Amino acid sequence: MSDPKTETVELNGFPCRVWSKGNGPKLGFLAGLGGLPRWIPFLDELAKSRTVIAPSLPGYPGALGHTALDTHLDWVLAVRELLEKSGLTGADLVGASVGGSFAAEMAAIFPGQVKRLALIAPFGLYDDTDPAADPWAQRRDNVAGLMCADPARWQALVAQPEGANSIEWPIEMVRAAEAAARAFWPLGDTGLAKRLRLIEAPTLLLWGEKDAVLPPSYARKFAAGIKGRTRVETVADAGHLAYLDRPDAVANAVLAHLA
Amino acid sequence: MKLMWFHLMPYTELPDDFNKKHPSVWVDIHSSLFDPRRAHHMYNDFMDELEYAAEVGFDAVCVNEHHSNGYGLMPSPNLIASSLARRTTDTALCVMGNSLALYNPPTRVAEEFAMIDCISGGRLIAGFPVGSPMDTCYAYGQNPSLLRERYYEAHDLVKKAWTEKDTFAFSGRFNQQRYVNIWPRPIQNDPHPPIWIPGGGSVETWRWCAEMDYVYCYLSYYGYKAGLTTMQGFWNEMAKLGKDRNPYRAGFLQFVGVAESRQQALDLYTEPAEYFYGRCLHVDARFALPPGYTTEATQRAGIEGMMTKAANLANPATKAALKATNMKDIVDGGYVIIGSPDEVVEQIRHVASSLNVGHLMLLLQYGNMSKDTTKYNTRLFAEKVMPKVKDLFSDWEDKWWPKPMAKGQRAAVPAYRPPVDANNSVAAE
Numbered sequence: 001m002s003d004p005k006t007e008t009v010e011l012n013g014f015p016c017r018v019w020s021k022g023n024g025p026k027l028g029f030l031a032g033l034g035g036l037p038r039w040i041p042f043l044d045e046l047a048k049s050r051t052v053i054a055p056s057l058p059g060y061p062g063a064l065g066h067t068a069l070d071t072h073l074d075w076v077l078a079v080r081e082l083l084e085k086s087g088l089t090g091a092d093l094v095g096a097s098v099g100g101s102f103a104a105e106m107a108a109i110f111p112g113q114v115k116r117l118a119l120i121a122p123f124g125l126y127d128d129t130d131p132a133a134d135p136w137a138q139r140r141d142n143v144a145g146l147m148c149a150d151p152a153r154w155q156a157l158v159a160q161p162e163g164a165n166s167i168e169w170p171i172e173m174v175r176a177a178e179a180a181a182r183a184f185w186p187l188g189d190t191g192l193a194k195r196l197r198l199i200e201a202p203t204l205l206l207w208g209e210k211d212a213v214l215p216p217s218y219a220r221k222f223a224a225g226i227k228g229r230t231r232v233e234t235v236a237d238a239g240h241l242a243y244l245d246r247p248d249a250v251a252n253a254v255l256a257h258l259a
Numbered sequence: 260m261k262l263m264w265f266h267l268m269p270y271t272e273l274p275d276d277f278n279k280k281h282p283s284v285w286v287d288i289h290s291s292l293f294d295p296r297r298a299h300h301m302y303n304d305f306m307d308e309l310e311y312a313a314e315v316g317f318d319a320v321c322v323n324e325h326h327s328n329g330y331g332l333m334p335s336p337n338l339i340a341s342s343l344a345r346r347t348t349d350t351a352l353c354v355m356g357n358s359l360a361l362y363n364p365p366t367r368v369a370e371e372f373a374m375i376d377c378i379s380g381g382r383l384i385a386g387f388p389v390g391s392p393m394d395t396c397y398a399y400g401q402n403p404s405l406l407r408e409r410y411y412e413a414h415d416l417v418k419k420a421w422t423e424k425d426t427f428a429f430s431g432r433f434n435q436q437r438y439v440n441i442w443p444r445p446i447q448n449d450p451h452p453p454i455w456i457p458g459g460g461s462v463e464t465w466r467w468c469a470e471m472d473y474v475y476c477y478l479s480y481y482g483y484k485a486g487l488t489t490m491q492g493f494w495n496e497m498a499k500l501g502k503d504r505n506p507y508r509a510g511f512l513q514f515v516g517v518a519e520s521r522q523q524a525l526d527l528y529t530e531p532a533e534y535f536y537g538r539c540l541h542v543d544a545r546f547a548l549p550p551g552y553t554t555e556a557t558q559r560a561g562i563e564g565m566m567t568k569a570a571n572l573a574n575p576a577t578k579a580a581l582k583a584t585n586m587k588d589i590v591d592g593g594y595v596i597i598g599s600p601d602e603v604v605e606q607i608r609h610v611a612s613s614l615n616v617g618h619l620m621l622l623l624q625y626g627n628m629s630k631d632t633t634k635y636n637t638r639l640f641a642e643k644v645m646p647k648v649k650d651l652f653s654d655w656e657d658k659w660w661p662k663p664m665a666k667g668q669r670a671a672v673p674a675y676r677p678p679v680d681a682n683n684s685v686a687a688e
Contacts, residue, residue, distance in 0.1 A: 070405065070432060137397065137545045167562045174558065177550035182404035185396075185549075 004039055004047075004054075009085040011058060011078055014065025018086045019054045022047030027258065028088040029053070030079070032097025032120070032241050033135060033147060033213075035060030035176045037158055042243040045251030046094075050258075055086040057099065059179025061172050066179040072190055075183050076105050080113060089113060092258045096120035096243055097213075098180045101192060104222075108198040118204040118254045119222065121214050121240055123184055124192030130215045132188055136181050149210040149239035157244060188214075196225030203230045204257035206250060208238030231257070260611055260651040261660070263353055264312035264637065265321040265512060265620040268305045268339075269330040271627040272297055273538045283543035284329040285393045298332065304630040305332075306339065310346050311634055312623070315641035319351035319384065321620055323457075323478075324358055325391075326398035330539035337371045344379035345672055351661045352379055355457055355476065355620075356386020360406055361399050364434055365413035366441055369420040372452065373445040380670070381446035381663035386476070387414060388457045393542065396549040404551030409433050421451040446664060453659045455510060455618075460489040461557045465496040468508075474618065474659045476510030480540065483513060483610040484593035490614040506617030507657040513610060514595040514622045517603045517639045524597040527632055529586040532595050534626030537584040595625075600643035607648050617652045618659075 004021040019036070021043065027050040029043065035056060046052045058078055059066025069075050079102045083089065093114045095103025100122025107114040126132060133146060144151035160169045184190065203226050207219045216234065223230040233253055238245035273284070273292060281289060309320045322339045325331030333339060340354050352375060357368045376383040389395070389410050396403045412431045416439070419427065426440035445452050455474040458464035468475040477489050490511065494504060502508070514535075516528030553561075583589050590597055596606045611619060623640060624633040663669070 066404070136403075136549050139543075139545045142545075167559060170562060171555055171558050174550050175555070178404045181550050182402060185402040185404070186400045 017062030030099030126189035358390030359413035531626035531628035
């Protein structure tokens with residue numbers, strides 16, 4: 001697995017890391033809870049046939065600046081600017097979990113920004129009758145099992161690499177959780193339900209069948225709300241961050257949708 | 260020194276198997292455990308106890324704010340304080356305090372505190388805690404990543420509302436108000452009621468208290484031995500900032516049980532202490548650390564090992580290594596000071612001197628302690644301990660104490676008289 005290319009763009013005066021790899025038409029990826037503390041096999045799969053570009057949202061690993069974003073409008077405008085500065089205007093966009101919510105917002109509010117959309121268990125809705133779990137009120141040893149069907153996948157994502165700063169690394173991991181909380185506390189509901197009807201891009205909804213954070217019923221709510229063509233697929237043996245549990249299966253489904 | 264009588268108002272009838280059957284005393288404690296008819300008696304007992312403490316000569320009575328909490332039945336301490344304003348005469352009223360970011364708009368705090376100050380003739384101490392994660396982020400749904408910024412802005416707004424003479428517009432990051440002009444205004448207007456800040460062990464809070472000239476209070480439930488590191492850190496920071504060691508810059512919370520002898524104290528206070536440290540501090544760890552609540556500077560200091568203990572100790576959900584729930588460990592750990600009056604005198608003098616704390620907030624009721632025992636503890640402390648510790652720090656001026664109206668100018672507060680006319684009483688069911 002070769003290293004991705006790393007660039008840094010500035011957003012509201014803060015640096016944001018943009019990773020890219022591969023050849024072919026551009027494909028943007030906005031990661032889920034925890035962000036991308038390291039490059040992951042899922043992105044390598046996509047990079048086999050596409051130029052994968054993964055910008056880090058403010059506060060997630062590789063990026064700062066969540067502290068400058070107070071409102072949902074602040075966040076939405078920041079994500080749009082970040083996509084532009086990453087060269088992703090008009091490209092296909094994949095978003096997962098918290099990043100999936102922003103990918104959906106882009107397609108809804110700035111339709112020219114997104115060609116085709118793939119959402120992996122996106123945040124943004126909350127249903128009283130089928131409540132989502134609270135990712136920010138968990139005992140420490142429960143987190144891995146909440147994020148992935150195979151807890152080892154999450155642990156591998158956040159494990160401190162050899163040579164990393166042992167003080168700053170854990171702070172970065174907490175910062176990623178804070179950035180997510182800043183935009184989605186307390187219920188994950190950003191009012192996105194009202195804007196789904198504005199999404200015209202063809203949309204794939206992928207859901208880990210063992211998602212312990214967002215119930216699979218949310219996939220149907222997204223599908224029913226989105227104006228464009230939608231397709232819902234369940235990923236077997238995968239949890240909330242299905243792209244960590246089943247990198248090949250999720251990448252194949254995404255690439256098939258974008259073909 | 261100042262001896263202040265603090266009440267947490269714990270629900271006194273949590274079942275014996277509470278810890279086994281229930282995950283947390285806080286946030287999602289089950290409503291079936293709360294019997295409002297029993298709470299009627301608890302509230303009235305607790306308020307009797309606070310009034311009694313004032314009567315026997317404590318310098319202040321203290322109340323605080325908690326939400327969805329089985330050991331703290333005061334979502335609104337202001338309600339209790341306003342009642343105390345009418346039932347006490349010279350005692351300071353320490354509301355410790357109102358979590359500023361929870362009030363929308365925060366001028367509500369400026370108003371209610373001004374009311375208490377007016378009703379009491381200028382006896383209010385205004386406490387401004389950020390609030391615990393359980394109270395603010397979970398029970399009240401506040402965003403942990405925005406909480407502190409909201410808190411500081413609310414502080415600026417409240418202070419300006421107290422001191423600005425003309426109606427003003429406030430255009431903050433989180434609060435916009437076109438017309439800020441609170442009525443009533445506090446009696447203590449030179450420049451405002453004393454502001455005290457209960458906090459954990461973060462350097463930022465110490466610096467802020469020094470800059471604003473506020474009293475810093477370390478309200479841990481784990482006593483003077485565990486609090487020593489934090490208070491030393493505080494005084495070291497004051498020295499660095501060029502501030503004097505005036506002990507009245509600080510407040511500290513300490514549990515005490517006094518009786519005729521040490522054995523009698525153990526007999527009386529073991530059950531309530533074990534009830535408190537066992538059941539009342541049974542907080543689910545999942546409510547300990549909402550991301551963003553702890554600043555990165557404090558996290559960094561924690562990982563570097565400087566402040567871990569202090570930060571953890573201030574937060575009952577993390578508890579650190581301190582999990583003592585039996586009386587021997589509770590006493591050995593210094594969580595609760597017990598003994599005969601002379602033994603307690605010696606320990607209190609040691610606590611005050613070693614921590615250099617001029618405002619000692621005493622918990623003389625804790626857990627399921629009955630009203631009789633509480634009054635006994637309170638009276639014995641007032642009669643036999645207080646006179647022998649009051650002299651401490653007499654060289655220092657307490658610049659952070661309320662400055663009430665002169666006694667002769669204050670309203671005579673009528674004592675309560677039960678109605679004699681049956682028609683005036685509230686009909687029973």
